[in-house]
Amino acid sequence: MKTEILKIAAAHLKPFLLVLSLVVLYRGHNEPGGGFIAGLMAGMAYVIYAGAFGVNQAKQLLLAKPLFFMGLGITLAIFSGTIGLMNGADNFLTGVWTSISFGNYDLKLGTPLLFDLGVYFTVAGMLVKVIFSVMEEDA
Amino acid sequence: MTLFLPILIPLVSIILLIACRHRLKCQQWLSISAVLAQLGTAFYIFFNLGESGHLVAQAGSWPAPYGITFVADYTSAILLIAVSLVSVAAIIYSIGFVDQVRQRGGLFVLFQGLLTGVYGSLLTGDIFNLYVWFEVMVISSFVLITLGAEKQQLRASVKYLVMNLIGSMLFVAAIGLLYSQLGTLNMADIAFKLRSEAIPPLVNSAIMLFFIAFGIKAAVFPFFFWLPASYPTPPIAITAFFGATLTKVGVYVMLRFYSLFAQLDTAFWQPVIFVVAGLTMVFGVLMAASSYDIRKILSFHIISQIGYMLMGIGLFSVIGLAGAIFFIVHNMFSKTATFMAGGLIYLYKGTYDLKKLGWVYKTKPFLAFLFLIPALSLAGIPPTPGFFGKFFLLYAGFEGAHWTITIVALVVSILTLFSMVKIWNEAMWKPEVESANLSVKSVRPAAWVGTVIAVVFTLLLGLTVGFTYDYFAQAGQQLIDPMNYIKAVLPDLIVK
Numbered sequence: 238m239k240t241e242i243l244k245i246a247a248a249h250l251k252p253f254l255l256v257l258s259l260v261v262l263y264r265g266h267n268e269p270g271g272g273f274i275a276g277l278m279a280g281m282a283y284v285i286y287a288g289a290f291g292v293n294q295a296k297q298l299l300l301a302k303p304l305f306f307m308g309l310g311i312t313l314a315i316f317s318g319t320i321g322l323m324n325g326a327d328n329f330l331t332g333v334w335t336s337i338s339f340g341n342y343d344l345k346l347g348t349p350l351l352f353d354l355g356v357y358f359t360v361a362g363m364l365v366k367v368i369f370s371v372m373e374e375d376a
Numbered sequence: 377m378t379l380f381l382p383i384l385i386p387l388v389s390i391i392l393l394i395a396c397r398h399r400l401k402c403q404q405w406l407s408i409s410a411v412l413a414q415l416g417t418a419f420y421i422f423f424n425l426g427e428s429g430h431l432v433a434q435a436g437s438w439p440a441p442y443g444i445t446f447v448a449d450y451t452s453a454i455l456l457i458a459v460s461l462v463s464v465a466a467i468i469y470s471i472g473f474v475d476q477v478r479q480r481g482g483l484f485v486l487f488q489g490l491l492t493g494v495y496g497s498l499l500t501g502d503i504f505n506l507y508v509w510f511e512v513m514v515i516s517s518f519v520l521i522t523l524g525a526e527k528q529q530l531r532a533s534v535k536y537l538v539m540n541l542i543g544s545m546l547f548v549a550a551i552g553l554l555y556s557q558l559g560t561l562n563m564a565d566i567a568f569k570l571r572s573e574a575i576p577p578l579v580n581s582a583i584m585l586f587f588i589a590f591g592i593k594a595a596v597f598p599f600f601f602w603l604p605a606s607y608p609t610p611p612i613a614i615t616a617f618f619g620a621t622l623t624k625v626g627v628y629v630m631l632r633f634y635s636l637f638a639q640l641d642t643a644f645w646q647p648v649i650f651v652v653a654g655l656t657m658v659f660g661v662l663m664a665a666s667s668y669d670i671r672k673i674l675s676f677h678i679i680s681q682i683g684y685m686l687m688g689i690g691l692f693s694v695i696g697l698a699g700a701i702f703f704i705v706h707n708m709f710s711k712t713a714t715f716m717a718g719g720l721i722y723l724y725k726g727t728y729d730l731k732k733l734g735w736v737y738k739t740k741p742f743l744a745f746l747f748l749i750p751a752l753s754l755a756g757i758p759p760t761p762g763f764f765g766k767f768f769l770l771y772a773g774f775e776g777a778h779w780t781i782t783i784v785a786l787v788v789s790i791l792t793l794f795s796m797v798k799i800w801n802e803a804m805w806k807p808e809v810e811s812a813n814l815s816v817k818s819v820r821p822a823a824w825v826g827t828v829i830a831v832v833f834t835l836l837l838g839l840t841v842g843f844t845y846d847y848f849a850q851a852g853q854q855l856i857d858p859m860n861y862i863k864a865v866l867p868d869l870i871v872k
Contacts, residue, residue: 304394331437
C-alpha cells in the first residue's frame with residue numbers, strides 16, 4: 238500500500254529516527270536505551286522507508302549491504318573487548334574510558350559505548366536484511 | 377585472556393569468513409586454520425592448568441560473583457581438546473562431502489558459530505552465560521539443519537526447534553527461580569551457598585528444571601524423540617558434527633551441575649539418574665536394532681550411549697566419573713568416525729538403506745576397514761576406546777554394588793554389538809542388490825582424509841589410555857570434591 242501520506246511521513250521519519258537512535262545509543266550506558274534498541278530504531282527507519290517507496294529504492298539509500306553492517310558490528314564489539322588488553326593480558330573486555338569536553342559538557346567515550354555501537358550495527362543490519370528479504374519475497 | 381581465546385578465535389574467523397564469502401577455497405582454508413588454532417589453544421589451556429588444576433578468568437575484570445567468570449578444569453580442558461580434534465576432522469570431511477551450494481551458503485560460518493557456543497558452554501562459570509551459549513548453539517544448529525532447505529530438513533527442523541525452545545524456556549524458568557532464592561548465578565557462589573547455608577526448598581525445584589532442560593539437550597529418556605527425527609535429515613557431515621558436540625555438551629553440563637549442586641542430595645538424585653540412564657540405554661539400542669537406515673541406526677545409538685554417560689554421573693566415584701568423561705570423548709571420536717564412514721558408503725553406493733546396500737567389503741575393502749574400527753569401538757571390543765570406557769563404568773558399577781544398572785549396561789552393549797554386526801552383514805558382506813537404482817556421486821579426497829583422521833583419533837584414544845587415564849581420574853577427582861573449584865573462582869572466600 239503506497240499512499241502519499243506514508244511517503245511524506247517516511248521521508249521525514251527516516252532522518253529523525255536515525256538521529257534519535259544515536260541519542261538512545263549514547264544514553265544507554267546509564268539510562269534506558271542501548272545498542273540493541275537503538276539498532277532496532279535505525280533499522281526501522283529504513284524498513285518504513287522501504288514500506289513507502291519499495292525495497293529497491295530503500296536499498297540505494299543504504300551505504301553498504303546489510304551483511305557488511307553485521308560484520309562491522311561484530312568486529313567493533315570484539316575490538317572493543319581487546320582495547321582493555323593494553324593494560325595487561327587479564328583485562329579482556331575491561332572498560333577503558335576517556336572524555337572530550339565541549340565547554341562545560343563532557344562527552345564520555347569508552348569501550349562499553351564502542352561495544353554498544355557494535356551491537357547497534359549488528360542489530361540494524363540484521364533487521365534490514367531479514368525484513369527486506371521478506372518484503373522482496375512478497376513483491 | 378587465554379580462556380577467552382577459544383571463543384574469540386571462532387568469532388574472529390566468522391568475520392573473516394563473511395569477508396571472503398565469495399571465495400570457497402579461502403573459506404575452506406580459513407576454517408581449517410581456525411580449528412587448528414583452537415586445537416592449539418585447547419592444548420595450551422590443558423597444560424597450563426597449574427597445581428590446583430583450575431584456570432580462572434573474569435570478564436571485564438569484574439570479580440566473581442559480580443562479573444562473568446570463565447573457568448577451566450580438567451573436565452572442561454579435556455573436552456575442549458576433544459571437541460577441537462573432532463572439528464578438525466569434521467571440517468575437512470565436510471569440505472569433501474557437502475555440496476558446493478551448501479558450502480557457499482554459510483556452512484563454515486555456522487560451524488564456527490556452533491563451536492563458539494560449545495566452547496563457551498564448556499568454559500563458563502555463570503549459569504545465565506551458559507544459557508546464552510546454549511542459545512548460540514541452538515541458533516547455529518537450527519540453521520545447519522535447515523541449510524539447503526529440502527522438504528525433509530524443514531520438517532525436521534521444526535521438531536528440533538520446538539523441543540529446544542521448550543528446553544530453553546525451562547532453563548530460563550529455572551534460572552529465575554534459582555536467582556530469586558539465592559541472589560546469585562555464579563556457579564561457584566551458588567555451590568558455596570548451598571554448602572554453607574540452609575537450602576531453600578525451591579532450589580531443588582530449580583535443579584529439577586535444570587535437569588529436564590539439559591535432559592532435552594542431551595536427548596535422554598523420555599525427551600529424546602527430537603533427535604532421531606532431526607539428525608538423519610541434513611548431510612551426514614553435519615550430523616557427524618552434531619553428534620560430537622550438541623548432546624555431549626548437555627551431558628557435560630549435567631556433570632558439572634551434579635558435581636556442584638545435585639550431589640548434596642545424592643539419596644534423591646542417584647536413583648533418578650540411574651532410572652533415566654537405564655531407560656535411555658535400553659530404548660536407544662532397541663530402536664537402533666529395529667532400524668534399517670545407517671543414519672537412523674547411528675542416531676539412535678547416540679541416545680543409547682548418552683545413557684552410559686549418565687550412568688557414570690550417577691555412580692559418582694572417581695572411576696565412574698573418569699569413565700563418564702572418557703566415554704564422552706570416545707563417543708565424540710567413534711561416533712563421528714562411524715557417521716563419516718557411513719557417509720562414504722553413501723557416496724559410493726548412493727543410499728543409506730541397508731536393504732539396498734551390499735558388497736562394500738568386496739569393492740572397497742579399505743572403507744569397510746574404516747567403518748569397522750569405530751563400529752567395534754561403539755560395541756566395546758578391545759583395544760578400541762569403547763572397551764575402556766565401558767570397562768571403567770562397569771568396574772565402578774560393580775565396585776559401588778549398583779547391580780541393576782550395571783547389568784542393564786552389559787545387556788545393552790551386547791545389543792549394540794548386534795546392531796553394528798547388522799550394518800556389517802547387510803552393507804559389507806551381503807551380495808549387492810541388483811535392482812537398486814543407485815546414483816553414484818563424485819567423491820572428493822577430503823572426505824577420505826577426514827574419515828581417516830577421525831578413525832586415527834579413535835584408535836589413538838584407545839591405545840594411549842594407559843597414559844591418559846590419570847588425567848581422566850584427576851578430572852573425576854575434581855568433580856567429586858568441588859571445593860577447589862569454588863576456591864579457585866572465589867579466592868577471597870572465608871571457609872568456615
